[in-house]
Amino acid sequence: MSGSSAIIVVDDTVDIVGALANLSEFYAHESCGQCTPCREGSLWMSKTLHRLSHGQGRKGDADYLLKIADNIPGGRTICAFGEACSWPVQSFVAKFKDEFVAKGAEDEARRARQSAGLGGEKETAEAQH
Amino acid sequence: MSAATKTDNNPAPTAIEMIKVKVDGRELEVPRLSPDWQGKLAPTTMIQVCEAAKQDVPHYCYHPKLPVAGNCRMCLVEFGTPALGPDRKPLLNADGTARIAKSPRPAIACATPVSPGMEIYTSTPGVKQMREGVLESLLINHPLDCPICDQAGECKLQEYSVDYGQSGSRFVEAKVHKPKSVDLGPRIMLDAERCILCTRCIRFTKDIAGDDKLGIVNRGSYNTISTFPGTAFDNNYTLNTVDICPVGALTSKDFRFQMRVWFLKDTKSICTSCGTGCNVHIGSREEKIYRYTPRENEAVNGHWMCDEGRLNYKWIQRTDRLRDVLVHGCKSSWGEALREIAHKLKQAPPGSVAIIGSARQTNEELWLLSRLKSRFGAISDSFPRDGQPDKLLVSADKNPNSNGARLTGISFTEAGINLAKIADGIQGGVIKTLLVFGENVVKRAVSPAALSEKETTTEAIEVHGITADVLAKLETLIVSDILPNETTRLAHYLLPGCAHAEKRGSFTSTKGRVQKFMQAVEPAGDARPEWDFLQDLVCNVTGKEGFHSIEGLFNEMAKSVPAFNGLTWAGLGETGVSVKI
Amino acid sequence: MSFSIPAGLEAEIDELITHYPVRRSASLMLLHAIQEHFGWVSPEAVQWTAAKLGLEPINVHELLTFYPMFRQAAPGRHQIKVCRTLSCALGGSHALHRHVCERLGLDAGAHGLQTTKDGKFSVEFVECLAGCGSAPVMMCGDDFHEGVSGKKADEILGGCK
Numbered sequence: 042m043s044g045s046s047a048i049i050v051v052d053d054t055v056d057i058v059g060a061l062a063n064l065s066e067f068y069a070h071e072s073c074g075q076c077t078p079c080r081e082g083s084l085w086m087s088k089t090l091h092r093l094s095h096g097q098g099r100k101g102d103a104d105y106l107l108k109i110a111d112n113i114p115g116g117r118t119i120c121a122f123g124e125a126c127s128w129p130v131q132s133f134v135a136k137f138k139d140e141f142v143a144k145g146a147e148d149e150a151r152r153a154r155q156s157a158g159l160g161g162e163k164e165t166a167e168a169q170h
Numbered sequence: 171m172s173a174a175t176k177t178d179n180n181p182a183p184t185a186i187e188m189i190k191v192k193v194d195g196r197e198l199e200v201p202r203l204s205p206d207w208q209g210k211l212a213p214t215t216m217i218q219v220c221e222a223a224k225q226d227v228p229h230y231c232y233h234p235k236l237p238v239a240g241n242c243r244m245c246l247v248e249f250g251t252p253a254l255g256p257d258r259k260p261l262l263n264a265d266g267t268a269r270i271a272k273s274p275r276p277a278i279a280c281a282t283p284v285s286p287g288m289e290i291y292t293s294t295p296g297v298k299q300m301r302e303g304v305l306e307s308l309l310i311n312h313p314l315d316c317p318i319c320d321q322a323g324e325c326k327l328q329e330y331s332v333d334y335g336q337s338g339s340r341f342v343e344a345k346v347h348k349p350k351s352v353d354l355g356p357r358i359m360l361d362a363e364r365c366i367l368c369t370r371c372i373r374f375t376k377d378i379a380g381d382d383k384l385g386i387v388n389r390g391s392y393n394t395i396s397t398f399p400g401t402a403f404d405n406n407y408t409l410n411t412v413d414i415c416p417v418g419a420l421t422s423k424d425f426r427f428q429m430r431v432w433f434l435k436d437t438k439s440i441c442t443s444c445g446t447g448c449n450v451h452i453g454s455r456e457e458k459i460y461r462y463t464p465r466e467n468e469a470v471n472g473h474w475m476c477d478e479g480r481l482n483y484k485w486i487q488r489t490d491r492l493r494d495v496l497v498h499g500c501k502s503s504w505g506e507a508l509r510e511i512a513h514k515l516k517q518a519p520p521g522s523v524a525i526i527g528s529a530r531q532t533n534e535e536l537w538l539l540s541r542l543k544s545r546f547g548a549i550s551d552s553f554p555r556d557g558q559p560d561k562l563l564v565s566a567d568k569n570p571n572s573n574g575a576r577l578t579g580i581s582f583t584e585a586g587i588n589l590a591k592i593a594d595g596i597q598g599g600v601i602k603t604l605l606v607f608g609e610n611v612v613k614r615a616v617s618p619a620a621l622s623e624k625e626t627t628t629e630a631i632e633v634h635g636i637t638a639d640v641l642a643k644l645e646t647l648i649v650s651d652i653l654p655n656e657t658t659r660l661a662h663y664l665l666p667g668c669a670h671a672e673k674r675g676s677f678t679s680t681k682g683r684v685q686k687f688m689q690a691v692e693p694a695g696d697a698r699p700e701w702d703f704l705q706d707l708v709c710n711v712t713g714k715e716g717f718h719s720i721e722g723l724f725n726e727m728a729k730s731v732p733a734f735n736g737l738t739w740a741g742l743g744e745t746g747v748s749v750k751i
Numbered sequence: 752m753s754f755s756i757p758a759g760l761e762a763e764i765d766e767l768i769t770h771y772p773v774r775r776s777a778s779l780m781l782l783h784a785i786q787e788h789f790g791w792v793s794p795e796a797v798q799w800t801a802a803k804l805g806l807e808p809i810n811v812h813e814l815l816t817f818y819p820m821f822r823q824a825a826p827g828r829h830q831i832k833v834c835r836t837l838s839c840a841l842g843g844s845h846a847l848h849r850h851v852c853e854r855l856g857l858d859a860g861a862h863g864l865q866t867t868k869d870g871k872f873s874v875e876f877v878e879c880l881a882g883c884g885s886a887p888v889m890m891c892g893d894d895f896h897e898g899v900s901g902k903k904a905d906e907i908l909g910g911c912k
C-alpha cells in the first residue's frame with residue numbers, strides 16, 4: 042500500500058528502499074504542517090529514508106521507521122493525510138523488512154571496514170544527492 | 171464543578187441541564203453547556219470536564235480564552251459512549267449498568283463536546299503512548315537551547331517532557347533549522363526553532379487584539395511564524411503573546427536574558443498606568459523589578475494587559491529618586507518635619523489651606539488627606555489625566571485611582587475644576603498653605619512636551635494657573651513625591667514617597683473595582699509609604715492614635731466612606747470587590 | 752517602480768470575486784490571475800491583493816508561501832517542470848531532469864526553481880503532476896508532455912522561442 046489508494050506495480054528489479062524514500066519525500070513535501078504528528082513524522086521518515094538510501098543506513102532503521110510511522114495514524118491527526126503518509130512506510134517495511142535490514146547492515150559493514158582502514162570507497166560522493 | 175459558580179462575568183446563572191459523565195472512572199455531574207473563550211455558552215468540552223475533575227490533560231494549543239485550534243494533538247484522550255442496541259435503546263451489562271462502547275479512535279479533549287454517559291480515559295497506556303509520540307515529534311527538531319532560553323523554568327515543553335515524555339531521543343537525523351532572533355516588532359523577538367506552531371500567538375493577535383498581523387509561512391515541518399515581510403508586530407498588546415507562548419519562541423526584548431524566572435519573587439499588584447486597574451504579578455529580585463506580567467482577573471483584565479502598562483516600571487528604579495526628607499532644602503528627619511508641618515497646619519486660619527492630591531495615590535492615602543481637609547476646611551482637588559482609550563483594556567483615564575479621589579472627597583465629579591480656584595486663592599493671598607501629593611503642578615501648568623518617564627506619554631495636559639510664580643507666594647508649600655521635579659524643588663517641606671510597588675494599598679478602578687496590591691520591593695532611601703506618614707501627620711494634628719497597619723486603616727476608611735461601607739481589607743481577596751461608583 | 756494592475760486584469764479580478772460568497776475565498780484565484788499576468792507574485796502584488804479582499808497582507812503571504820505553484824520570484828520565459836514522484840522516478844525522471852539541467856547549464860542536484868542566465872528557461876523538479884500512467888511527465892508552460900525521453904525533451908526545449 043503506497044498511500045492514498047493508488048496502485049503502482051513495480052517489478053523485483055526496483056530498489057524498494059529507494060522507492061519508499063521517494064514516496065516519503067512526496068508526503069513530507071505535501072504535509073500541510075498544521076498538526077504535530079504528521080508535520081514532524083512525515084519529514085522524519087523522509088529524512089531517515091534518504092539517509093538509508095544514500096549509504097548511511099543502520100540495521101535498526103527498519104524498526105526505527107516503524108516506530109515513527111506508528112506514532113502518526115489512528116486518529117491522532119487532524120486529517121487523513123497523517124494516515125496516508127504512514128501507511129506506505131508501515132506496509133513497505135512489513136512486506137520487505139529483509140531488504141531494509143540488509144541495506145542498513147550493508148552500510149554498517151562498509152562503514153566499519155572504512156573506519157578500520159580497509160574499505161576505501163568514496164562514501165562522501167555517494168552520500169551526496 | 172458547581173454549575174452556579176457566580177462570577178461577575180456571568181451574573182444570571184440560567185438553569186443549564188446537567189449531565190453525568192465519568193473521568194477515569196470517577197463520575198461527575200457537569201453542565202451540558204459551558205462558557206467558551208468568549209464567555210458564550212457552548213457544549214461543554216472534554217478538557218473542561220477533566221479540569222473540573224482535577225484530572226490534568228496536557229495541552230499546548232488550547233487556551234481557555236482563545237478560539238480552539240486543535241492542532242498540537244497533545245490533549246488526545248480515549249473515550250467511550252453508552253452502547254445502543256438496534257432499537258436505539260442503551261445496552262446494559264449483566265449488573266444493570268450501561269454498557270460502554272469504547273471509541274476505536276482517540277479524540278482531542280480541547281475540541282470534543284461531552285455527551286450524557288460519556289466516559290473519558292486520560293491515563294490509559296494508549297493515551298500515554300500518544301502523548302509520548304507528540305512530545306517526541308515536538309522535540310526532534312527543537313534546539314537544545316534550555317540553558318540560554320528565557321522560558322526555562324516556565325516552559326511547557328520542559329514540563330510536559332518530564333511529566334509525560336520518554337527519556338532519551340531516538341532521533342539521529344539533521345534538525346530543521348529556522349531563523350533565530352527574528353525581530354518581530356519593537357518589543358518581541360522570535361526564535362522560530364523553539365516554536366511548536368501552536369498558533370496561540372496568531373489567534374491572540376487576530377481574535378483578542380484585533381490586529382491580524384501574524385501568520386504561518388511555508389509548509390509542513392518548515393512552517394514558521396512570521397509577519398508580512400517588512401512589517402512589524404507592534405500593537406499595544408504584543409507582549410501577551412510572550413505570556414501565552416508555551417515555549418521560549420516569543421520573548422520580550424525588555425526581559426530577555428535579564429533574569430532566570432525561578433529567581434523572581436512574585437508580588438500581586440495592580441497596574442497604575444490607567445484606570446482599568448489590570449491585575450499584575452510583579453517579578454522582582456533583590457529589590458529590583460524585572461517585569462510585570464498580567465494576573466488573571468475575569469472581572470477586570472481577563473488574562474491580558476497592555477504593553478504600555480507592562481513596561482511602565484523603570485521609573486521606579488531611577489537613580490534620582492527622592493530619598494531624603496528636606497526642610498527648606500536641608501536634610502531633616504521624618505519626626506522633625508512632620509512635627510513642624512503639624513504645628514504650621516494647626517496655626518493656619520480656616521480657609522487658608524489647600525490640598526492637591528493625586529489620583530495616583532491609594533484610597534487610604536486619599537482618605538487620610540480628606541481627613542486633613544475636613545479638619546482645616548481646606549479646598550482640594552486632583553489632576554485629571556486623559557489619554558486615548560482602546561477597545562480592549564486601556565481606559566481614557568490615565569489615573570489608576572480617579573474614583574478613589576472622588577469617593578474620598580478629594581476631587582469632584584470632574585477632577586480639576588477647583589485648580590483655578592486654588593490658583594486664585596494663592597494669588598489673592600487667601601490660601602497660604604498648600605499640600606501637593608504626587609503631582610508636579612508646575613509642569614502641569616506648562617506644555618506636555620518633555621514628560622518625565624513616570625508620565626504616560628499619551629496623556630493630554632490641561633493647562634491651569636498654578637505656576638512657579640504663584641507657588642512662590644505661599645507661606646508653606648508641603649510636597650510629597652517620588653521623582654524630583656519643578657514642584658519638589660520649590661517645596662518648603664519635601665517628603666519622599668513610594669511607588670505602589672514599594673507599599674501596600676488599594677485603588678478603585680474606573681469601573682469601581684476596589685483592588686489591593688502588595689509590596690514588592692523596599693522604598694528608596696528614607697522614603698516612606700504616604701499612608702504611613704500621613705497617619706502620623708493626622709495623628710499629630712488631631713491627637714488621635716493612628717492605625718499602624720494598612721488593614722486597620724483600610725477597614726476604618728471603609729466605615730467612613732459610604733461607597734466602601736462593608737468592605738474589609740481581607741475581604742478584598744486577590745481580585746478585589748466591585749462597588750457602586 | 753510602483754505596482755499597478757492593468758484595468759483589464761482588475762476587471763477580471765473583480766468578476767472573479769463575485770463567484771464567492773466571502774471575498775476572502777477568492778484569494779487563490781486572485782493569486783493565479785496575478786501570476787498568470789506577471790509570471791510571479793511580488794510583495795506589492797500581495798499587498799494589493801490583501802487590500803482588494805479586505806485582508807491583511809500576511810493572510811495572502813501565507814498562501815503564497817504554502818503553495819509551491821506560486822512563484823515568489825520572476826521565472827524564465829519558459830517554465831519547465833519535471834515530475835519527481837514515484838511513478839515518474841521509476842520511469843526515468845531523474846535522468847530526464849539531469850538531462851534538461853545539463854543541457855541548460857543548470858544544477859542537476861537542485862530541486863527548486865532555477866533560471867538560466869539569459870532568463871529564457873526556468874526548471875523545477877516537482878511533485879506528482881497527475882499523469883503517473885505515462886511517466887516520465889514534464890510540463891513546459893501550460894503544455895503537458897508524457898513519456899518524455901531525452902530526445903523528446905530536446906525537441907520541446909528547441910521549440911521554445
Ligand code: SF4
Binds near residue numbers: 312323328
Ligand atoms: S522553549 Fe523550552 S524546551 Fe525549548 S529551549 Fe526554551 S526552555 Fe528549552
Ligand code: SF4
Binds near residue numbers: 364369370
Ligand atoms: S510562537 Fe509560541 S505561541 Fe506562537 S505558534 Fe509558536 S509556540 Fe505557539
Ligand code: SF4
Binds near residue numbers: 444445
Ligand atoms: S490597560 Fe491600563 S491598567 Fe491595564 S495594563 Fe494597560 S495601562 Fe495598565
Ligand code: FES
Binds near residue numbers: 241
Ligand atoms: S490542546 Fe487539544 S489539540 Fe492542542
Ligand code: FES
Binds near residue numbers: 881882886
Ligand atoms: S508521479 Fe509523475 S505525474 Fe504522478
